[in-house]
Every structure is written in C-alpha cells, then in structure tokens.
Amino acid sequence: MSESKEFLYPVKWLSKASAGDRVACELRMRIISGLIESGTILSENKLAAEYNVSRSPIRDALKILASENLIRLERMGAVVIGITEKEVEEIYDVRLLIETFVFERLVKIDTFGVVKELNKILEMMLIAIKYKDADEFAQQDVLFHETIIRAIDHSYITMIWNNTKPVMESFILLSMRMHFSQKYDDLSRIVKNHELYIEAIKTKNRDIMIQSLHQNFDDVQGKVDDLWMSQQMLSKAREQEKE
Amino acid sequence: MSESKEFLYPVKWLSKASAGDRVACELRMRIISGLIESGTILSENKLAAEYNVSRSPIRDALKILASENLIRLERMGAVVIGITEKEVEEIYDVRLLIETFVFERLVKIDTFGVVKELNKILEMMLIAIKYKDADEFAQQDVLFHETIIRAIDHSYITMIWNNTKPVMESFILLSMRMHFSQKYDDLSRIVKNHELYIEAIKTKNRDIMIQSLHQNFDDVQGKVDDLWMSQQMLSKAREQEKE
DNA sequence: TTATAATAACTTGTATACAAGTATACTCGT
C-alpha cells in the first residue's frame, strides 16, 4: 500500500484500547478529515491487510463507525458517508440540544462541584495553549463539555453523548490543530467563551447561557470554514501526489 | 438449562436478522421486562450455549446492548444495568427532547406527506386494536414516532433515534401487551392522543403540540416544561444568530 | 488454623476457517 503510515489520531490516547478501537479511531479521523473520501467503499479484508489485524477487530471498528453515522453497512462493503457542512451543523444541533437540556437541570441543583471542575479544565486548557499542544487542548475541550453533561447524572443523555463524542472529538482535534497552526489568536476567544459558559452555570443565568451559545455559534462557523479549508488542502495535496 | 424457551420478542420480526441481532432483541426484552434481573452477570460462553450460537454473535449482541445502556461491559462479564423508573423517565426525556426539536423543524416545512403517512399508521393501529394484536399495535406506535422523526431528514437526530429505538420498542411492546390484556379501554385514549399529535403537525400549532405532549406524559409534566423552555432558548439563540 | 503459593477454570480479544450468498468476468453458442 502506498498510503501514508502516519496516524492522525494521537497514538498515546490509545494505550489501553483494543485493536478494534484503534482502527475505529484512525478511520474516523481519516473520514472526518476527508482523507478517505465520501463514497469510498471500505472492504473488511483490505482494511485488515492495511492495518495488519484480522477481520474481527475490523468488523468491530466498522460497527462503531456505522453507529456514528460515518459509514453505512451495506450488503457488499461499507460505504463512507463522511462529513459535509450539513452534518457538522447537525452535530452541533445535537450538542446544543443536549447542553440546553442539561443547563435546565443544572439550574436546579448545586453546581459548586461542577464549576470547580470546569475551572480546573480551563486552567489545563491555558497550559495546553502555553505549550502549543493542540491535541491536549482538544482533549480538555471535549472533557469540558463531557463534564457538564455528566453533571446531571442522566443515563440516556450520557448515552447520546457517548454516541456523539467520538465524532466531536475527532472534529475538535482537527479544528484545534488548525487553530494552533494558523489562527493562534482565536484561542483566547475560545477560552473566553468557556469562561462565559462557566459563569452561566455558576450564576444559573439563562441570558449568559444564551450569550455563550451565541458565541459558540460563531466558533462553529469558524470551525466549519476551517474544516472545509483543511479538506480542500488535503485533496489538493492528494492531487499533486498523484501526478 | 432450565430457562423457559419461549421468546419474548416477536419471532416474525426477526426473519432477516442475524443471530447477533436476534440474541440482542431477546436479551433486551428479558432485561427490560425484568426477567433478567439488574446486577446479573452475563457470560459470553454461557449465553452462547444457551442460545446455541457461537461467541461471535453473542459478542455482537452484547456490544449492541452496551451501547443502549442496558448492560455494562466490564473486565469479567457483562453486568446487567436494567431499567428502573428513573431510566424510563429518562428515555421519555430523550424522546420529548427529540420530538420537540423535530416539531420546530416541521413547522417550517411542508408536512402534507408526513400527515398522510401518520394517518395511515393511525388506521393501522385501529385495525390492530380491532384484532387485539398488541405486538402489531406496538410496532405501529413506534413507526408513528419514527415517521415524525425521519421527516426532517436530520442525520444526527436520526442517529439518536436509532440508538434509543430498540429500548423504546421493547418498552412499548411490553407496555402494550399489558394494556391489551388489562387496560383495553386505555387504547382509545392513546389513539386520541395520536390524533391530537397529527393535528398539531397539520396545523403547525404549538399549543396543541404541548397539549399532546402533556396528555401523553402527564406524569412527567414538569419535565415537559423544562424541555419547552430549553427549546425556546435555542430558537432565541438561533434568531439572534441570523441578525 | 491460617497465610501464601500454585494451579485450575474462567475471562477477553484476536486470528483463522468455513458456509452461504452476491457481483464480476468470462466463455460459449448463436
């Protein structure tokens, strides 16, 4: 195979993962980044050969990706669905839907513990910026939202989060790498918005929450543009490689 | 094994399903019905022996159930989580969350086709009542909500539905069997409420929608209000975004 | 009798083998 052997997904995050999970994470990144184009048909046997594992973990991986709506398991082969601008918007719809629901629960309970946790994560994010560690920043960003969601202890909301998290994670990873390399200044804006989010939870103020969401939309738009750009870049790079 | 060999899940619904899916459906029913108690530890090998299949489909089934939050995959064995009253409420939270979101989209598009489909399903439900077919009624009930959700063509909302549907289906199945044998009179009330739901979609009237939701889930009334508020917040945020 | 070491019986994850089915390609008759 002539493909690049570099992994898009941070290898150190996979220390305790099974082969199936590793393949799923890597394939997910390749699909979301556009490296594997929408419409591609994935073969279990070819993937098994490519990743030097048997079909069993490949099957596991494909099942996972199918449940995340990244591929469609058909009679013959798995068809890559991929992520278009529409899908990105839809993922954020879901995140907003969940987080607004969570907020309504949070205003009814003691949020001291969560706020403390969130502040800790925020400080970690600042350290990640300081050391220009995009992956670490992305991980903390995901953890930030996960912490909020888990705070209300709602098993089926958590379930939805678990199902959307991997895609969110990959997306944020790619987006943050882009920000760290090209739009470094945006990071402080992102941090500011997280601060606002914490403030909303702390004061249980819906207006601030809305404000935070509003700013988040801007971030989303930015991320969409970025992803689009990165995909364009990638496909251009591929074209040149083929020549 | 001394267990009863009858299947709780309608066998005829499994005509085209794989062994893994069959086992998943049956185990799901047994867990939700309480036949398999919460806390039970399921062994892949024992299940394989019990259902006369190999470990492969059993593993598939356990993965499915784990993604539905019915079991927890641990180092040694799968621990049954089960469904308590809390979980039931939470599943309905999710359904309400999704369906209110969907409704907000539906009011913006042409709903002629959906309404027609829903009316068809409603007539099917009446036939099911006439022939005292609880399983058929349950299937149509699930289909009713699926039809509404699919109408907005939102891949990640559909994803959430796909992940919650199996549990909903099992739950409604058990619930309807109970209604048909013990609370037969309730059925007309259920049908009435579905009519109201269609009316809400047809006229795109939020008040009727709220009324329908309240009637359907009058025991979780407080939560409906929360949901509605979070929806309002969301749409406000969107409106502002557009300006 | 009790603590500890060793073994036996489990567990999971992965690899491999095989049957049944489906699309592609190829050959043969016209």
Next chain:
DNA sequence: ACGAGTATACTTGTATACAAGTTATTATAA
C-alpha cells in the same frame, strides 16, 4: 459481435482456535 449461462472472486456472518490475562480454588507450609 453479442446475449445467456457458468465460473470465479469477492462479500458477510458464524464457528472455532488460541494467546494472554484475571479470578477462584486448592494445596502446602508455618
């Protein structure tokens, strides 16, 4: 040259085998 039927090379789903690790049990020594 071209269409019908057969052969071939794929596919999936299931079964089985095996390695590595965990838990429970048993046996032995103090």
